[in-house]
Amino acid sequence: MKKGDGKIWLSHSGVDILYRCPRCFWLRYNRGIYQPEGIVSRLASRFDIVLKNYFSIFRATGELPPMIEGKIKGKLENPFQEVYFHPINEKFGFWGKLDECLITPENLYAPVDFKTASSDPRGKDIFPAYQNQLDEFSFLMESNGKKTAGIGYLIFFYPDHGEKLHNGFPMVIHVETVKTNTGNVEPRIFQAIKVLEGKIPAPAQDCPFCQWYDKLNQLLK
16 A cells, blocks of 8 residues: 555455445545454455465466366466555545456456355355455556456355265366456445545444444443
8 A cells, every 4th residue: 555645545455345235335444444344254255365376376378277178268467457546535545455466468467366155156146245355346447547357257166075085175266257347446436435524424234343332332421
C-alpha cells in the first residue's frame, strides 16, 4: 500500500465488509476498529504461498504449469505485476493484489485468483464476492494502462478422497472462466466513499459483531 501519501486506500476485502455490515465498514476505515478475527485457519494462506511459488517456476519458460495445462490458454505475465493502485481523489484510492495474471493468445490481460475450496466447486454458482474481485482486478489493470480480455479465472483447489494418501494427496483442480464487468467497480467504490464520509451508519441486522456489542451494552446499563 502507498503509505505516507495521506490517502485512505480501499481494497476489495475492505469494501466487501460494507455489504456485510455498514457500521463495521465505517469503524474499520474511520476509527481503525476492526472486526475480531476469532479462530481462523491459516491453511488457505499457506496454499496461496505454495501455489504462487509453483507458478513462478514456470513464468520464465513461457509455459503454463502442468496442473492447468489444457484448461487455460495463454502464458503467465512476465514480469508479474502483483500490486496495483488507482487514485480516486485527493482523499481516497483503491488498490488490489493479484494472485496471478495470464496473458491470452491475443495479448490481453486476465486476472487469476486462487481459491482453496472445502467442498467440490464443480457445477456451483460463483459467489458474488468472487465476481466483484475479478471485476476489480480488471478495473485496476485497465486504469494502469493494460488492456484486459474481459474475463478472469478462478482456479479452485479441492482435496479429494483417495485410498493411497501415502503416495500423495489427490487434488481436484477446477478452473472457472468468469466474464468481468469493470463498469460495476466505480459505483461500488463511490458508494463506499459516501458511507465513509457520512455519520456512523446503523449496523446490519444479522451482523454477529454488532449484535454481541448491543447485547453487552444492554447488559451493562
